[in-house]
Amino acid sequence: MAGLQVESRTVLETRDVVFIALFAAIVASLAAFPPITLPLAGVPITAQSLGVMLAGGVIGAVRGGLALVLFLVLVATGLPLLPGGRGGFGVFLGPTGGFLIGWVFAAFAIGYMTERLWHRLNYVLAFTICVLGGVVLLYAIGVPWVAFVAKIPLSTALTGSLSFVPGDIVKALIAAGVIMTVKRSYPIIQPKAEADSAGRSGRPE
Amino acid sequence: MNIEFADVSVKKGEVTVLQDISIRLSERRIGVIGRNGSGKSTFARLFNGIEVPTSGKMLLDGVPERKNLRRHVGFVFQNPDNQIVYPIVEEDLAFGLKNLKLSRNETEDRIADAMRRLGIDHLRNRLTHQLSGGEKQMIALVGVLVMRPRMIVFDEPTTLLDLWNKQKFMATINDLPQHVVVVSHDLELLRGFDRILHIEAGRIVADGNPVSVLDNYIASSQC
Amino acid sequence: MLTDLYIFADSPLHRTRPGIKIGVLVLFCTLLFVFEGWVTLALGGVAVALCLALSGLRARHVVATLRPAVWILLAIFLVQSYLVDILFASFVVFRFAVLILAATVVTATTRTSEMVDGILAGLQFAPSWVPKNQIALGVSLCLRFIPLVLSVFHDVRQAQRARGLDRNLTALLVPLVVRTLKTADEVAQAIHARSFD
Numbered sequence: 001m002a003g004l005q006v007e008s009r010t011v012l013e014t015r016d017v018v019f020i021a022l023f024a025a026i027v028a029s030l031a032a033f034p035p036i037t038l039p040l041a042g043v044p045i046t047a048q049s050l051g052v053m054l055a056g057g058v059i060g061a062v063r064g065g066l067a068l069v070l071f072l073v074l075v076a077t078g079l080p081l082l083p084g085g086r087g088g089f090g091v092f093l094g095p096t097g098g099f100l101i102g103w104v105f106a107a108f109a110i111g112y113m114t115e116r117l118w119h120r121l122n123y124v125l126a127f128t129i130c131v132l133g134g135v136v137l138l139y140a141i142g143v144p145w146v147a148f149v150a151k152i153p154l155s156t157a158l159t160g161s162l163s164f165v166p167g168d169i170v171k172a173l174i175a176a177g178v179i180m181t182v183k184r185s186y187p188i189i190q191p192k193a194e195a196d197s198a199g200r201s202g203r204p205e
Numbered sequence: 206m207n208i209e210f211a212d213v214s215v216k217k218g219e220v221t222v223l224q225d226i227s228i229r230l231s232e233r234r235i236g237v238i239g240r241n242g243s244g245k246s247t248f249a250r251l252f253n254g255i256e257v258p259t260s261g262k263m264l265l266d267g268v269p270e271r272k273n274l275r276r277h278v279g280f281v282f283q284n285p286d287n288q289i290v291y292p293i294v295e296e297d298l299a300f301g302l303k304n305l306k307l308s309r310n311e312t313e314d315r316i317a318d319a320m321r322r323l324g325i326d327h328l329r330n331r332l333t334h335q336l337s338g339g340e341k342q343m344i345a346l347v348g349v350l351v352m353r354p355r356m357i358v359f360d361e362p363t364t365l366l367d368l369w370n371k372q373k374f375m376a377t378i379n380d381l382p383q384h385v386v387v388v389s390h391d392l393e394l395l396r397g398f399d400r401i402l403h404i405e406a407g408r409i410v411a412d413g414n415p416v417s418v419l420d421n422y423i424a425s426s427q428c
Numbered sequence: 429m430l431t432d433l434y435i436f437a438d439s440p441l442h443r444t445r446p447g448i449k450i451g452v453l454v455l456f457c458t459l460l461f462v463f464e465g466w467v468t469l470a471l472g473g474v475a476v477a478l479c480l481a482l483s484g485l486r487a488r489h490v491v492a493t494l495r496p497a498v499w500i501l502l503a504i505f506l507v508q509s510y511l512v513d514i515l516f517a518s519f520v521v522f523r524f525a526v527l528i529l530a531a532t533v534v535t536a537t538t539r540t541s542e543m544v545d546g547i548l549a550g551l552q553f554a555p556s557w558v559p560k561n562q563i564a565l566g567v568s569l570c571l572r573f574i575p576l577v578l579s580v581f582h583d584v585r586q587a588q589r590a591r592g593l594d595r596n597l598t599a600l601l602v603p604l605v606v607r608t609l610k611t612a613d614e615v616a617q618a619i620h621a622r623s624f625d
């Protein structure tokens with residue numbers, strides 16, 4: 001089947017395109033989930049960035065990253081797919097635009113680490129991966145962006161963002177559980193080591 | 206037209222789903238029955254190449270075919286939600302034709318013709334997710350019909366339909382000029398067919414006219 | 429859910445091709461950052477105000493667009509006033525308002541379908557290694573999947589409510605993901621069966 005060459009070995013097949021579209025849709029749908037306010041931090045958290053962790057952890061690096069690219073393209077075209085019905089170009093130009101762009105990299109990184117550790121993956125590892133990609137890396141992109149566009153010192157931007165961390169940790173706890181359960185019941189990721197030894201088996205075609 | 210399975214086996218990992226199927230089919234109306242997990246869905250998916258044999262060959266009019274089976278054989282899934290690709294009915298119907306690289310006029314004509322024939326012109330500009338179950342199944346069928354296949358395979362097409370839509374959909378199938386293969390648990394719907402295959406544990410265990418095969422099948426479920 | 433942020437009207441801006449509007453927007457934003465200062469910002473503000481008036485947007489549209497950003501803009505204003513002065517704080521916040529409103533002009537005068545068509549039309553000029561058909565398919569499939577995912581979500585929530593688990597996100601997400609993945613696999617088969625490759 002004809003498809004896009006990613007690196008030199010993996011090829012984007014129709015099935016990959018379908019999974020990419022599905023996770024873009026899942027991330028979009030999670031915006032409709034009512035926000036939960038954490039008692040400790042008092043910051044409303046939305047389920048949407050949970051979708052970012054799931055995209056990487058369920059369908060892997062390349063497909064997960066592209067799912068978020070597709071989602072952001074649809075947001076940019078003016079669909080109100082962010083919480084509170086936000087959308088359009090403006091959201092990228094606002095102060096938190098970096099966190100949106102960061103979702104692409106977060107999903108890719110989570111997917112990459114998940115693929116690498118696939119055979120040894122357990123709940124603690126999956127949680128750690130979600131925190132590394134969905135919190136550490138995401139903030140490493142989003143916080144300097146806020147600091148730059150709002151012209152505030154990095155440390156101030158970081159302090160301001162810290163109140164969202166507890167919520168993101170909770171999301172990583174949930175995402176890790178979902179990723180582990182889906183791995184057992186309907187695994188999609190073809191781990192790299194296995195693909196090398198056995199060829200790309202297990203698919204019709 | 207005729208389709209032939211020559212020593213076809215399908216394995217998924219360690220499990221053998223279908224074993225050494227050899228059969229030649231040329232009847233217009235063919236029914237396929239069997240328990241859940243018997244392999245009949247995989248059998249149905251071999252007809253148009255969604256599944257490919259692990260060993261053995263598929264022959265179309267005596268010629269081995271792989272990639273081109275889907276040009277001649279259409280497939281209607283049990284759940285139309287899994288088959289409808291586009292948000293608007295008209296776009297979805299045009300999808301398969303675009304893949305065949307047909308001209309805009311030809312595409313337009315085929316869609317208009319097929320919708321009129323099934324009496325569903327009024328659905329043309331509707332959003333696909335707002336259609337009723339019966340309407341969705343009709344759209345899934347039209348999406349296949351516009352590609353003008355010579356044979357259409359239906360995998361449990363009436364399972365999700367109510368009694369009225371079920372009768373209507375079966376009547377529609379019966380009026381089709383194409384060869385049809387229908388996998389179904391709804392035995393009454395297969396009564397008027399030309400040939401019935403009964404699949405059990407990956408093999409064809411009975412093959413013949415509806416009266417004998419269906420009655421034996423019912424009898425075997427009761428003991 | 430899938431109504432876009434388009435505001436119906438007939439204006440020169442509504443009739444301009446989406447590609448041109450996006451190009452001008454990108455240029456506009458770049459200029460605001462390159463030639464940083466009150467003069468450019470004031471000019472930019474006037475330009476955006478003119479466009480808003482021209483495209484027939486009302487004050488309530490402007491308020492609706494800026495409202496979600498109000499809290500973070502207020503925080504930035506306070507921090508900047510404390511760190512530098514009120515003048516500089518006003519500059520930073522005003523620039524955000526101008527940027528967001530400039531983007532709103534584009535969003536409000538362009539239908540999503542036009543925007544998507546624009547992207548797909550633009551793909552014709554993309555180099556041959558770009559998988560144009562797959563991109564087009566991905567965009568359409570996603571729009572098709574959003575209502576599907578929401579309806580599965582609704583089903584799952586009802587089923588879990590019966591078991592008292594409807595506030596448990598894991599119990600909602602696992603069935604949602606597994607069920608839609610299975611659907612996706614069959615959709616891929618169906619697409620293949622309809623001669624796409």
